[in-house]
Amino acid sequence: MKVVIIEDEAFAALRLKKMIQEYNAEIKIVAELESVxxxxxxxxxxxxxxxxxxxxxxxxxxxxxxxxxxNISSPVIFTTAFDEYAIKAFKMKSIDYLLKPIVHEELAASLKKYEQFSGLQRNAVDLQLLYNLLTGNEKKYRERFSISVGTKIKMVEVTDIAYFFTMDKGLYLRTSQGNTYNLDFSLDKLEEMLNPASFFRINRKYLVNISSIVNMVAYSRGRVKLELKPKADNEFDPIVSIDRSSEFKKWLNA
Incomplete structure (x- = not known):
């Protein structure tokens, strides 16, 4: 087995190299690198x-x-001092880790894991996700809206919103309970604020929560007509536009 160590602390690199060779003297360290x-x-x-x-x-x-x-496809074992939250993300992405200071037992377990899975197809590494987790740059999505109702202010949780729609040059949200409130946003802006795993812009008029879709019917020219709950009662039917139909189907299966 040929191994590369990328570590900018000389003592840590030396210690890791020694531990690897103690585990298996036939492992060849082909390079020890210190920088990007x-x-x-x-x-x-x-x-x-x-x-x-x-x-x-x-x-x-x-x-x-x-x-x-x-472009690098070699499997990676991260050496890190980050917390348990990031470590769990590594595991979900089939990336192993060694928490510093490295101990012999954990190194041996990581190498055994590599040996067990090295013959299998390698999973792609989602480097952007890992970067976000490690730097705290994971995108945050809107969780609630404050709504003015007369002289009062009402809080509406995003999870309670069935869909957003435009009508008469205004933008509205409808809750799963059937309440409708006016919002001072555009659909374009809302798309950036909401989690795309839950909300999809089906056309110029509607942005829907996947939980609000109760039925779908094939429509003309490859479009899809949606039945929403609560029922949409404005003048425009919630129909997935032609240019969004392909992405809509991918979204449903994500």
Missing amino acids: AESVKWFRLNPEPDLIFLDIHLEDDLSFAIFEQV
Whole structure:
């Protein structure tokens, strides 16, 4: 097995190398790299290793910058000091980790995991998700709206909204209980504010919550007509437009 260690702390790199060779003396460390720039240069000039041990923070940037400059398909074991939340994300993405300071038992378990799965098809690494988790840049979506009702202000949770729609140059939301309120936003702006896993813009008039769809009917020219709950009662039917039909079907199956 050929291994690359990317670590900017000399002592940590030396210790990791020693522990790897104690686990299996036949493992060959083909490169010990300290920075993003050095790593990019090495991967451009050399064949990929069987396995990469990768520190998150390097001397010149986050190690994710390496993957933005070169295509690498080798499996990765991250060496990290981040908390349990990020570690769980690594596991969900089939990426292993070693929490610093590294101990022999955990290193051995990671290498055994690699040996067990190295013959299987490698899962793609969602580097953007990991970057967001590790830097705290995970996008936050709107959770509620404050609505003016006469002289009072009412809070409406996004999870209680069935759909948004435009009518008579105004924009409205309808709750799952059938209440309708006016909003001072555009549908374009709402698309940016709401979680796309839950809400989809089906046409110029409607932005719907997937939980509000109770029935779908094939319509002319490949379109889809929706039956929503509560029932849409304005002059425009909730029909998925031609240019959004393909994305709508993908959204349903996501």
